[in-house]
Amino acid sequence: MTHPKLEDLALYAGGDLSWWARRRMARHLGVCAYCRREVEQFSAERTWLEDAGADFPQGVSWDRLAAEMKANIRLGLAAGECVGEVETPPARLAWRTVAAVASVVVVVFCGWLLQRPEPAVPAGWVLEATPAGIGVVEDGRGLTLLHPDSGTVLLSVGAQGAMRARWVDTETGQVTIHHVYAH
Amino acid sequence: MFTHTNRRRLARLALAAACGLFPALAQQGGIDFRSSVKIDFPPESPITLVAADWGESRTTPRGGALMLDLHTSLSLRNTSQQRIRGVSLLVQSQEVAPGGKAGVTVPSLNVGPAEVFSVRVDLRLLRPLGRGAGPLVEVRLDGVLFDDLSFYGPNQLNSRRSMTVWEMEARRDRRHLRQVLEQRGEEGLREEMLAVLSRQADVAPTGVQLARGGRTTAMDPARTVQLAFVRFPDCPVEPLSGTSSVAGNLASAPVLEVRNRSGRALRHLELGWIIRDVQGRQFFAGTVPASIALAPGQKARIAPDNALRFPQPLAGGMTAYVSQAEFDDGSLWIPARGSLAEARLEALLPPSPEEQRLAEIYRKKGLASLAEEIRRF
Numbered sequence A: 001m002t003h004p005k006l007e008d009l010a011l012y013a014g015g016d017l018s019w020w021a022r023r024r025m026a027r028h029l030g031v032c033a034y035c036r037r038e039v040e041q042f043s044a045e046r047t048w049l050e051d052a053g054a055d056f057p058q059g060v061s062w063d064r065l066a067a068e069m070k071a072n073i074r075l076g077l078a079a080g081e082c083v084g085e086v087e088t089p090p091a092r093l094a095w096r097t098v099a100a101v102a103s104v105v106v107v108v109f110c111g112w113l114l115q116r117p118e119p120a121v122p123a124g125w126v127l128e129a130t131p132a133g134i135g136v137v138e139d140g141r142g143l144t145l146l147h148p149d150s151g152t153v154l155l156s157v158g159a160q161g162a163m164r165a166r167w168v169d170t171e172t173g174q175v176t177i178h179h180v181y182a183h
Numbered sequence B: 001m002f003t004h005t006n007r008r009r010l011a012r013l014a015l016a017a018a019c020g021l022f023p024a025l026a027q028q029g030g031i032d033f034r035s036s037v038k039i040d041f042p043p044e045s046p047i048t049l050v051a052a053d054w055g056e057s058r059t060t061p062r063g064g065a066l067m068l069d070l071h072t073s074l075s076l077r078n079t080s081q082q083r084i085r086g087v088s089l090l091v092q093s094q095e096v097a098p099g100g101k102a103g104v105t106v107p108s109l110n111v112g113p114a115e116v117f118s119v120r121v122d123l124r125l126l127r128p129l130g131r132g133a134g135p136l137v138e139v140r141l142d143g144v145l146f147d148d149l150s151f152y153g154p155n156q157l158n159s160r161r162s163m164t165v166w167e168m169e170a171r172r173d174r175r176h177l178r179q180v181l182e183q184r185g186e187e188g189l190r191e192e193m194l195a196v197l198s199r200q201a202d203v204a205p206t207g208v209q210l211a212r213g214g215r216t217t218a219m220d221p222a223r224t225v226q227l228a229f230v231r232f233p234d235c236p237v238e239p240l241s242g243t244s245s246v247a248g249n250l251a252s253a254p255v256l257e258v259r260n261r262s263g264r265a266l267r268h269l270e271l272g273w274i275i276r277d278v279q280g281r282q283f284f285a286g287t288v289p290a291s292i293a294l295a296p297g298q299k300a301r302i303a304p305d306n307a308l309r310f311p312q313p314l315a316g317g318m319t320a321y322v323s324q325a326e327f328d329d330g331s332l333w334i335p336a337r338g339s340l341a342e343a344r345l346e347a348l349l350p351p352s353p354e355e356q357r358l359a360e361i362y363r364k365k366g367l368a369s370l371a372e373e374i375r376r377f
Helices: A006-013 A019-031 A033-054 A062-083 A095-115 B004-018 B022-029 B159-201 B337-342 B353-365 B367-376
Strands: A126-129 A133-138 A141-146 A154-158 A162-168 A175-181 B037-040 B047-053 B058-062 B065-078 B084-092 B101-106 B116-128 B137-146 B209-212 B223-230 B237-247 B250-252 B255-260 B266-277 B282-290 B299-302 B306-309 B314-327
Touching: A006 A019, A006 A033, A019 A033, A126 A154, A126 A162, A133 A162, A133 A175, A133 B116, A141 A175, A141 B065, A141 B101, A162 B353, A175 B353, B037 B065, B084 B116, B084 B159, B101 B116, B101 B159, B116 B137, B137 B159, B159 B337, B159 B353, B159 B367, B237 B266, B237 B314, B255 B266, B282 B299, B282 B314, B353 B367
Parallel strands: A154 B282, B037 B137, B223 B314
Antiparallel strands: A126 A133, A126 B209, A133 A141, A141 B116, A154 A162, A162 A175, A175 B101, B047 B065, B058 B065, B065 B116, B084 B101, B084 B137, B209 B306, B223 B237, B237 B250, B237 B255, B250 B306, B255 B299, B266 B282, B266 B314
8 A cells, every 4th residue: 555645644634735635635544544643643743732832821912021121121221320430449550560461462462463364365256276177256156167087187377367277078089178267 | 851752743843844845945956957058059150059968967955055067068060161170169157157257169170061070068057046047057159260260250258369379389280290200200209299298297286276466475475576588589579577476375467568579560469477386396377368459669568466376385486488479460479389499498388289189199099090190181
């Protein structure tokens, strides 16, 4: 016996099958205990989901709750400003502490300067040659002309924004030249 | 917390929810390759499309994008009365690469009237999921070069100039090899082919990137390098000066000053560019083309604002030479083989497309077949 697909059983349990499909399914369920059990389980799960939804507190206005939370946040900020600045005695830093902090800052700055990551070539189009082919790539989109995996492929680059790859087609014996241009 | 029963319930609910998702996914992946590519040849074209085979094309989802590998072999017929020496096709995708275009050219052909030949188009498109209707790629004819060097086509990729230069190089190299065969016999021809195969093996590595702007790095301070020039006696252009900045593995395109020393106006020229890496190896980095109107005696400055990134660090020694020049009437100049040999450039330059084709005949079919091919035309 051929059983219907599980997704069709799920749709039947939810009453979402078309009239004709529902009739055919009902005929199958009349003779197939296995599928009947599946449909019963889907129905039970549907009921479970509805019951779980009923656990939320009744009569809650979600919009009102959100408005109250926003008001509390604003009130907290306003209350903070009312307190005003607290006067604290001026800190007395010893000259040794100042020198130590300054040294650390100099070391960190020099380290950053030396280890600064290499600036990428400016964004926009890039022409690139990979083992698979040559292509023009821009913003995650790309057009690549593929050359064969085997055999010698000669590459050349035109500094005005062009790239070429050429090889001999092993089937036809013809030289094929691919070009990509960025403008 | 999730009990075993709850987990099972959630899994089943997820399955039930997915029921509605399957058709959408099928639609995303359901690419019809024939309608994805529009092949458009003008009605008066000297070549016509006989058939297109879409054998191995496929789509692969990759994150939020879809990768389309389109492979086709186009069977084309020469419907003109002349022999065809080269064909160039324009490949464009406004949706995937709006600023870019591509081309597939087959030079060194020898296709007679009514004969059928094939051109492979293998490309990969990366585009965001769920975009687009209609053709993703357009393949159009850009040009056909005949044996009398006449040309047909819209020439959007400057195929006329490129294919004419390759045909001139092919004739120059075939003439040279015929002379070698006559003077030194098959053994001389073998030596020539071994030299071509050796140059071919010493090709520029993959992993090269070309991008707009010539900025350098903070870790490797840029230094300006003066270019040395190779000068050919019959060259219509005289290179006067040139500099490039190098930092690590990044080289900005050279800034060059040239003078037209011929008696004819020029409209395009191209310089070859040779770089030395930190291991002392010299290699052909690329070309610096420039479309400039240059009257006799006039000087011009060429300064492309692009940078090349190589896989290996560069030392800085650079050499440049004029590799082609186009006069105002469309005629072209290329260096003679003797000039390249005298300047000891031959060993550094990649073989011409015709040398590459002949070397493949030698490698696959042997010396006798090569000699026969050279005598053929």
